[in-house]
Amino acid sequence: MQHVKLEILAPAKNKDIGIAAINCGADAVYIAGPAFGAREAAGNPVDGIAELAEYAHRFSARVYATVNTILYEDELEQAREMIWQLYEAGVDAIIVQDLGITRMDLPSIELHASTQCAIRTPEQARFLESLGFTRLILERELSMDQIREIADAVQCELEFFVHGALCVCYSGNCYLSQYLAGRSANRGSCIQACRSLYDLVDADGKVLVKDAPLLSLKDYRLDNRLEELAQAGICSFKIEGRLKNASYVKNIVRYYRSLADDLCRRDPRFVKASSGSLHGGFTPNPDATFNRGYTSLFIDGQRGRWNSAVSSKSSGEYIGTISSIGPGWITVETDKVLANGDGLVFAATKGDAEGMRIDTIRNGRIFIKETAGLKNGQKVYRNLNLAFEKELDNNMPERLIDVDVCFSAKGITARDEDGFEACITPDAEAPEAEKRAAAVANIQRQMGKRALNYNFHCGEVDESDVRFYSAAALNGWRRALAEKLLAARLAAYESRDCRSAAPVPAAGSASEHFPGAPLCAGSSLQENFASHISTHAAPVPAAGSASEHFRCAPSLPQAPLAGPSHLNAMGREGVHSQHFYACGPSSRALARRGDMLLQQTGSLAFQALQGGQVPYLANCANSLARSV
Numbered sequence: 001m002q003h004v005k006l007e008i009l010a011p012a013k014n015k016d017i018g019i020a021a022i023n024c025g026a027d028a029v030y031i032a033g034p035a036f037g038a039r040e041a042a043g044n045p046v047d048g049i050a051e052l053a054e055y056a057h058r059f060s061a062r063v064y065a066t067v068n069t070i071l072y073e074d075e076l077e078q079a080r081e082m083i084w085q086l087y088e089a090g091v092d093a094i095i096v097q098d099l100g101i102t103r104m105d106l107p108s109i110e111l112h113a114s115t116q117c118a119i120r121t122p123e124q125a126r127f128l129e130s131l132g133f134t135r136l137i138l139e140r141e142l143s144m145d146q147i148r149e150i151a152d153a154v155q156c157e158l159e160f161f162v163h164g165a166l167c168v169c170y171s172g173n174c175y176l177s178q179y180l181a182g183r184s185a186n187r188g189s190c191i192q193a194c195r196s197l198y199d200l201v202d203a204d205g206k207v208l209v210k211d212a213p214l215l216s217l218k219d220y221r222l223d224n225r226l227e228e229l230a231q232a233g234i235c236s237f238k239i240e241g242r243l244k245n246a247s248y249v250k251n252i253v254r255y256y257r258s259l260a261d262d263l264c265r266r267d268p269r270f271v272k273a274s275s276g277s278l279h280g281g282f283t284p285n286p287d288a289t290f291n292r293g294y295t296s297l298f299i300d301g302q303r304g305r306w307n308s309a310v311s312s313k314s315s316g317e318y319i320g321t322i323s324s325i326g327p328g329w330i331t332v333e334t335d336k337v338l339a340n341g342d343g344l345v346f347a348a349t350k351g352d353a354e355g356m357r358i359d360t361i362r363n364g365r366i367f368i369k370e371t372a373g374l375k376n377g378q379k380v381y382r383n384l385n386l387a388f389e390k391e392l393d394n395n396m397p398e399r400l401i402d403v404d405v406c407f408s409a410k411g412i413t414a415r416d417e418d419g420f421e422a423c424i425t426p427d428a429e430a431p432e433a434e435k436r437a438a439a440v441a442n443i444q445r446q447m448g449k450r451a452l453n454y455n456f457h458c459g460e461v462d463e464s465d466v467r468f469y470s471a472a473a474l475n476g477w478r479r480a481l482a483e484k485l486l487a488a489r490l491a492a493y494e495s496r497d498c499r500s501a502a503p504v505p506a507a508g509s510a511s512e513h514f515p516g517a518p519l520c521a522g523s524s525l526q527e528n529f530a531s532h533i534s535t536h537a538a539p540v541p542a543a544g545s546a547s548e549h550f551r552c553a554p555s556l557p558q559a560p561l562a563g564p565s566h567l568n569a570m571g572r573e574g575v576h577s578q579h580f581y582a583c584g585p586s587s588r589a590l591a592r593r594g595d596m597l598l599q600q601t602g603s604l605a606f607q608a609l610q611g612g613q614v615p616y617l618a619n620c621a622n623s624l625a626r627s628v
Contacts (some may be wrong), residue, residue, distance in 0.1 A: 004258050005273035006230055009159065011241040015048040017249050019055050021397050024250045025257030027273040028062040030095060032242065033086050036079055037381070038097070038116065038188045042242045046085045053090030057493050058453050058486060059399060060418060061274040062092040066242075068114035070186045071098045079132055080104045090493060095137070097172065102131045110134045112159070116186065117171035120146065122153035129154045137238070139170055140220060144232055151233025153577040162226065162250055163286070164240020166297065166306070168194040168216040185358070195312040197352060202519035221294035230270055239607075241290075247392045248289040254397065255284035266497045275418050276453065281397025285319035288388045311353035315345050316383030322346075322376055332380050333482065335378060339364065343384030346561075354385065382500035386607070400455035403485065405447050408462030412447075414481040414549055416454065422484030424477050430467035439466050446474035451482035542560050597618040 010026035012018030018029040031049060032042045055061045065086045071079055083094055084107055093110035096102070097117055112135040113128045115118060120139045128136055135157040136148065142160075167174055174185050176193045183189040200208045222229065226237060237260065239252050257278065257549035264270045292308035292315055308315070320334030332338075338361060345355045355468055358365045406413045412424045433439030440461050447458035456478055 002234060003271045004230065004269055006264065006270050007062075007159075007236040007273040008253060008256050008260055009165075009236050009238045010249055010251070011239055011244060012052070012249070013042050013242055013244065014044055015052045017246045018052040020246050020396075021253050022056050022059060022061050023396060024254040025278050025397075025399065026253050028064060028092075028236070029068055030064040030238075030242070032066045033082055035082060036069045036071065036188070036360070037242075038068045038114075038186075039066075039242050046082075046089050047558060049086060049091060050089035055091075055418040057490055059088065059274050059276045059401065060489065062093055063090065064093045065091045066095045066113060066114070067095040068095050068116050069188050070184070071100060074283045075103070076100065080106070083107070083109070094134070096133075099131065102133075112137060114172075115139060115161070118170050118172040119150070119349035120170070125150045125154045131154045133397060135159055135236070137605060140166060141170060141298050143298050144225075144228060145301060147234065148232045150237070157235050159238050160229060160234045161220055161240055162222040162229070162237040162258065164220055164244075165292075166220050166295070168215045168217055170425075197312075209354070212348075213308065215293065216308045217297075217306045218293040218295040218308045218314035219291045220297055221291075222296060222299060223259055223286070225296065225299060226256075226259055230263065230267075233268050233600065235273075244290060247389055250392050250396070251282075251284050251289045252286055254278070254282070255286050258284065275416070276399045276401045278397040278399055279470070280395075282388075282391045284530045285317075285388065288385050289316075289383075291315040291316065291384070310347050310379075310381065311345060311355075313345075313353070313355070314383040315353065315381045316343070316346075317381060317385070319344075319380050319382050322374060322378045322380060325371055325374055325376065326365070326369060328369075329367045330371060330374060332363055334380070336382065337387075338382070339387055341384075341386045342382055344368070344417065345381040345383050347381070353381075357384070398450075399453065400450060401453055401485075403454045403456045403481075404460075405456055405458040405481070406462075407443055407447060407458055407491045409465040409467050410462075411557045412481065414456070414485060416485050416489075418489070420485050422488065424480055424484075426467070426469065426477065427473060430469050430473075433468040435464045436463065436466045438560050439468050442471070443474060446471050447478055449475070449478065451479045452486055454482045454485060456481075512575065588591060 005027075007027040008025060009026075009028045010018075012021055012029040012031040014031075017033055021029050029052070029087065031037075031052065032039055032044055033049060034043050034045060037043055044157070049063065049065065056063050065083075067079060067083060067086075079101065079419060083101070083104070086094065087107040091109070093112050094101070095112045095114045096184035099117075102111065113133040115137040117124070117128060117137075118126065118139055119125055120142055125136055133156060136150075136154065137159040138147065140161045142150075147158070147160065170553065173192075174188065176185075177185075177190040179182045180193050181191045183191050192218070195213060196212045196215075198214045200212070200214055202208055209254065220240070222392050237256060239249075239256065241248060241252070260272065264272055272366050293310055295304060295306050297304070297306060302367050317336075319336045320332045321340070322330050323333045324331045338358060340358055340360050342358045343355060344358060344366075345353050347353055351485050354373070356368050356370065361367070401416050401418075403414050403416045406415075408431075409426060409428075412426060414422045440463060443461050444458045448456055450456065501531040
């Protein structure tokens with residue numbers, strides 16, 4: 001039977017959170033290096049990543065570095081040098097958006113196509129596979145059927161998000177931040193405009209909704225769909241959150257680790273992608289840490305209620321409703337145990353939700369700073385559970401690799417769960433045991449303990465020649481075996497050669513790369529892309545041409561919309577995901593600072609915008625230009 005390795009992939013804002021994720025069962029972590037990591041607030045020094053990689057490799061877990069911003073010409077050499085540094089630090093793969101990276105002088109390292117590549121069709125997937133990508137990170141807005149179609153079209157690995165925050169637009173195809181504030185999401189400086197408050201105004205100027213997080217989506221959660229995803233071809237279950245804190249990462253990673261382990265036990269086709277098992281520690285609860293409520297988005301191919309109506313911030317777990325209100329206190333009808341210092345969120349009747357901490361609890365009354373605006377029956381959530389946070393800090397699981405020991409007076413052999421072996425010769429001068437049964441029991445007891453990240457099991461002892469060994473000697477041999485096993489495991493990474501690059505196809509050699517717009521032999525990339533734009537561009541609706549087009553005026557004065565604009569919530573060709581289109585002169589803001597396209601294709605994008613069109617694969621143009 002051919003086994004499929006299933007990977008729980010965890011986010012890491014920094015080295016310490018990455019190590020915590022490994023300790024809670026992650027098979028891999030993804031982390032940004034010093035630059036180009038698509039999160040300005042989550043950069044890390046190379047030496048810290050080296051420490052994380054060494055720790056991860058103790059469990060045969062992997063580290064992926066995000067180099068997934070659009071690169072400018074003067075940054076190419078810096079990016080190339082950084083990739084080499086990350087490779088030398090022990091990173092196992094690089095997550096890439098800018099396709100120009102595929103043409104660099106790179107070390108022998110895997111390349112993963114970032115979700116910013118907007119991979120949502122079999123044609124796109126085949127194209128990226130042809131460039132040498134060993135893994136594709138699919139868009140979140142896909143249905144299960146679409147995932148299966150892509151899996152059938154390629155041989156490389158597929159990764160899919162199963163938990164965490166959702167953008168209102170396709171990853172890599174959102175230019176709202178650039179439009180509003182001149183800060184590019186494709187350059188790692190998104191202002192998260194979809195979490196802001198907006199007014200919803202109809203064509204007559206009537207305010208339908210005021211000061212509400214209209215564009216904020218609930219968080220993704222596919223915990224009950226892992227088996228379907230695995231059967232559809234997904235091998236890596238990705239958790240979003242490179243800006244999240246340690247408690248979120250530990251809690252969510254351990255939760256999905258338990259689900260993946262259950263799946264592997266039920267279906268022997270699937271096995272975990274790294275080594276070791278968790279022992280003891282906290283019980284995970286995904287409702288108890290950061291979330292905006294949960295949705296399965298479009299996984300069933302249907303539109304749903306995706307707006308995070310409670311709050312654009314964390315709402316946490318639902319605990320009940322307000323049953324009475326007094327001066328400075330409330331009572332809540334709930335079956336949860338609340339405590340002083342817990343954070344409460346009150347569902348908003350208008351605008352965004354309000355939150356405050358519990359001062360104290362006396363006689364069933366919850367004393368808080370302010371009760372104005374609250375009312376009976378209002379829903380209450382807890383977004384900070386102090387008791388659970390302490391549990392996450394003080395009751396971590398142990399991650400241990402099982403080792404079987406065969407013991408004899410002539411030699412001790414240890415073999416771990418992955419087949420790594422170590423041998424030691426015991427003291428030949430040790431005296432023969434007078435009480436053989438007691439001596440065997442002592443050997444099994446001392447050799448069956450833990451050392452480093454190994455859990456030893458001594459089941460076989462050669463009783464033809466039983467010697468007496470001190471506990472100190474046995475413990476020393478066990479530790480020495482653990483060190484040898486670890487050295488053998490780490491040595492397996494020293495000579496890694498993970499990636500064999502595939503050549504970039506010649507023009508016209510793969511018409512399936514762009515459906516409906518075959519590459520033309522002898523034509524430049526710009527000409528081919530122009531053909532693609534003309535084939536796949538979606539027309540921008542005229543202002544006020546449909547009742548579903550509303551003007552969204554941000555409530556925040558520091559981020560005004562320049563000129564009339566409209567939010568078109570109708571996806572291209574029936575696709576569910578929202579796209580932003582700008583009308584009239586304001587569309588020129590989308591091409592500002594070369595965010596959509598660099599010099600090679602910038603003029604094409606600008607012409608398309610002036611003509612009232614938005615490229616279907618605009619984010620890829622910038623990267624494709626690098627491939628020339």
